[in-house]
Amino acid sequence: MVAGSGTMTVEEIERVTVLGAGNMGHGITEVIALAGYDVTMRDIKRELVDDGYGSIEWSLEKLAEKGHLEEPPEAVLSRIDLEVDLEAAVVGADLIIEAAPERMALKRDIFAELDEYTDDAILATNTSSLSITEIASATAHPERVCGTHFFNPPVKMDLVEVIYGAGTSDETAETCHAFVESLGKTPIYVRKDVNGFVVNSVLGPFGDEAGWMVSEGLYEIREVDAAMVFQRGYPMGPFELGDLTGIDVGYHVRKEAGKEVPPIVEEKIEAEELGRKTGKGYYDYESGEGADYE
Numbered sequence: 001m002v003a004g005s006g007t008m009t010v011e012e013i014e015r016v017t018v019l020g021a022g023n024m025g026h027g028i029t030e031v032i033a034l035a036g037y038d039v040t041m042r043d044i045k046r047e048l049v050d051d052g053y054g055s056i057e058w059s060l061e062k063l064a065e066k067g068h069l070e071e072p073p074e075a076v077l078s079r080i081d082l083e084v085d086l087e088a089a090v091v092g093a094d095l096i097i098e099a100a101p102e103r104m105a106l107k108r109d110i111f112a113e114l115d116e117y118t119d120d121a122i123l124a125t126n127t128s129s130l131s132i133t134e135i136a137s138a139t140a141h142p143e144r145v146c147g148t149h150f151f152n153p154p155v156k157m158d159l160v161e162v163i164y165g166a167g168t169s170d171e172t173a174e175t176c177h178a179f180v181e182s183l184g185k186t187p188i189y190v191r192k193d194v195n196g197f198v199v200n201s202v203l204g205p206f207g208d209e210a211g212w213m214v215s216e217g218l219y220e221i222r223e224v225d226a227a228m229v230f231q232r233g234y235p236m237g238p239f240e241l242g243d244l245t246g247i248d249v250g251y252h253v254r255k256e257a258g259k260e261v262p263p264i265v266e267e268k269i270e271a272e273e274l275g276r277k278t279g280k281g282y283y284d285y286e287s288g289e290g291a292d293y294e
């Protein structure tokens with residue numbers, strides 16, 4: 001390992017690596033390639049990388065159909081490299097964004113390994129709610145570690161939280177902030193490394209309350225979603241949103257925070273009905289019925 005040699009500026013960022021090809025990983029990769037950067041997307045198995053790439057192809061076609069692309073999808077895809085080997089994916093990268101499943105032990109293992117393969121790269125984690133400080137402490141360079149929390153689906157969602165861990169340098173956070181702006185997104189600084197940061201601190205209790213109300217038999221899933229959409233004007237109710245983000249994601253966020261999980265969530269995990277990605281969650285997407293609560 002080479003000792004850190006100063007902080008990367010946004011102008012110096014040319015090559016980005018995203019670790020993880022799941023919903024967030026492939027979505028973040030797409031956004032970065034759309035902004036003109038060369039980006040490597042890495043996951044632990046070739047099938048996962050290929051699935052993620054397929055989702056990017058689908059999304060780019062959709063954007064092209066609607067006239068939202070300034071260049072052919074192939075031009076965007078040509079900036080994306082695929083990798084399975086971690087070392088090959090990260091050596092020479094200026095910015096690495098980890099988007100692995102929401103488990104502290106896993107993220108710490110990845111960051112410890114990144115420390116061996118990188119010198120002055122910025123190491124960012126796309127965590128929903130885990131402590132940046134704790135993830136960063138797996139490296140010898142917490143000043144180069146920062147949170148960059150994108151929202152699902154990244155290509156459509158504007159906000160990105162740029163989160164300080166206790167050891168994050170201002171230079172690192174400022175470079176991440178400027179990088180997010182260069183993607184055409186709106187970054188906000190989150191200076192307190194509290195569980196859930198800003199957005200999920202507010203969104204979490206909303207999803208929990210909905211989960212408990214349905215688990216206790218007070219209301220139906222469709223009623224709760226309809227109430228939030230048609231009264232509050234939210235784009236989706238909490239259950240439809242759970243299906244979009246992945247019921248397993250919310251489950252792990254709660255477990256890692258030591259919270260009790262509403263039984264309806266446990267049931268879905270046991271049945272492996274995790275939302276859109278498995279074709280079934282709170283709603284059935286295979287039947288074509290989907291989140292029909294009108």
Ligand code: 3HC
Pocket residue numbers: 058059060062063127128129150151152153155156157200203235236241245249
């Ligand atoms: N790429 C390209 N096109 C997409 C797409 C994607 N990723 N996702 C959906 N589309 C397409 C749809 O297929 C649809 O195409 P069609 O008209 O040909 O069928 C088109 O975009 C329009 O989609 P919709 O009519 O469904 O709706 P909108 O475009 O109006 O909005 C939405 C879609 C942006 C997802 C909106 O419903 C929304 O904002 N939902 C809430 C999302 C949210 O809150 N995300 C944050 C979750 S929390 C999180 O991520 C935190 C994490 O830590 C867990």
